[in-house]
Ligand SMILES: [Fe+2]
């Protein structure tokens with residue numbers, strides 16, 4: 394059940410925002426690790442173009458991690474150093490599925506984070522996260538396309 398206050402951009406403290414950004418940072422670390430590994434171990438001619446895209450994702454996720462860490466520091470808190478757990482599989486479709494699920498989660502969280510930043514008057518931070526969100530949605534599209542699916546409808550997120 395989504396937290397309605399957070400969903401509406403309701404009032405949260407700057408400390409709580411920093412905590413949530415640390416969760417985002419842990420997801421970025423997770424994404425870096427997953428994309429570094431999956432981009433190299435995906436096998437099969439049909440996966441070569443997505444493997445190249447995953448390498449690009451890895452680099453973009455590193456940029457996101459740096460941007461998020463900067464926001465946490467700006468809020469006077471210490472950026473976390475621990476990634477969320479990374480799942481492994483020897484099946485290409487499972488790897489892509491893990492990535493897509495994580496990106497869905499990431500998109501859901503950043504949408505909420507933008508509302509929370511705006512509720513706190515942190516408009517520049519909201520803008521930085523919007524720019525990250527644009528790339529995360531591209532990642533969703535790349536993965537869904539590789540899986541031969543439509544991008545999940547996140548409009549209620
Ligand atoms: Fe990211």
Ligand SMILES: [Fe+2]
Nearest residue numbers: 424496529532
């Ligand atoms: Fe991503």
